Amino acid sequence: KQEVTQIPAALSVPEGENLVLNCSFTDSAIYNLQWFRQDPGKGLTSLLLIQSSQREQTSGRLNASLDKSSGRSTLYIAASQPGDSATYLCAARMDSSYKLIFGSGTRLLVRP
Amino acid sequence: EAGVVQSPRYKIIEKKQPVAFWCNPISGHNTLYWYRQNLGQGPELLIRYENEEAVDDSQLPKDRFSAERLKGVDSTLKIQPAELGDSAVYLCASRTTGTYEQYFGPGTRLTVT
Numbered sequence: 519k520q521e522v523t524q525i526p527a528a529l530s531v532p533e534g535e536n537l538v539l540n541c542s543f544t545d546s547a548i549y550n551l552q553w554f555r556q557d558p559g560k561g562l563t564s565l566l567l568i569q570s571s572q573r574e575q576t577s578g579r580l581n582a583s584l585d586k587s588s589g590r591s592t593l594y595i596a597a598s599q600p601g602d603s604a605t606y607l608c609a610a611r612m613d614s615s616y617k618l619i620f621g622s623g624t625r626l627l628v629r630p
Numbered sequence: 631e632a633g634v635v636q637s638p639r640y641k642i643i644e645k646k647q648p649v650a651f652w653c654n655p656i657s658g659h660n661t662l663y664w665y666r667q668n669l670g671q672g673p674e675l676l677i678r679y680e681n682e683e684a685v686d687d688s689q690l691p692k693d694r695f696s697a698e699r700l701k702g703v704d705s706t707l708k709i710q711p712a713e714l715g716d717s718a719v720y721l722c723a724s725r726t727t728g729t730y731e732q733y734f735g736p737g738t739r740l741t742v743t
Binding site: 550561562567607616622623 | 674721725735736
């Protein structure tokens with residue numbers, strides 16, 4: 519069974535700190551991996567998408583990496599801000615159907 | 631460009647009652663997804679449409695859930711009868727052919743009492 523796991527489930531950091539969120543997947547033959555942000559009561563907003571042929575993607579203060587051989591992806595957030603507080607979900611596309619397998623998310627709180 | 635629209639945003643019903651959710655995808659997006667997100671979990675795919683055809687409904691509990699996408703645009707997801715375990719957020723997403731990114735709506739939060 520294809521599974522995506524995110525650790526930790528929750529994280530609290532002071533403002534300004536750099537942080538890393540982890541995502542692991544069971545099938546190394548993934549097509550791509552996406553990181554999403556979800557604010558309370560809201561839908562998902564796509565942050566970064568990494569194709570299987572790529573090692574990393576960057577957008578502003580966010581950097582996502584992909585290591586297929588180890589079945590891992592990380593989301594690095596630089597200089598965290600209170601506005602970064604949200605739940606971060608990773609999702610892997612593991613076959614040609616475009617079906618995404620989601621992790622349970624990491625709930626991030628950035629304290630002022 | 632308008633995003634994915636869902637309604638209602640919230641719904642509270644008693645168990646055994648029917649309920650329906652509506653989704654209007656982004657204009658031009660021919661692929662539409664319905665996901666269910668339980669509290670503290672990631673979304674799980676219920677059904678995927680390519681235009682008006684349901685191409686992946688393996689996760690849809692067909693005894694009580696049904697969906698349709700008439701004319702390949704708007705879609706409706708129905709539950710009849712609802713059970714307590716159906717309480718969740720139902721998310722709709724859409725994607726255009728040739729791209730990978732899915733765009734999500736705000737979801738419908740269903741509470742079954």
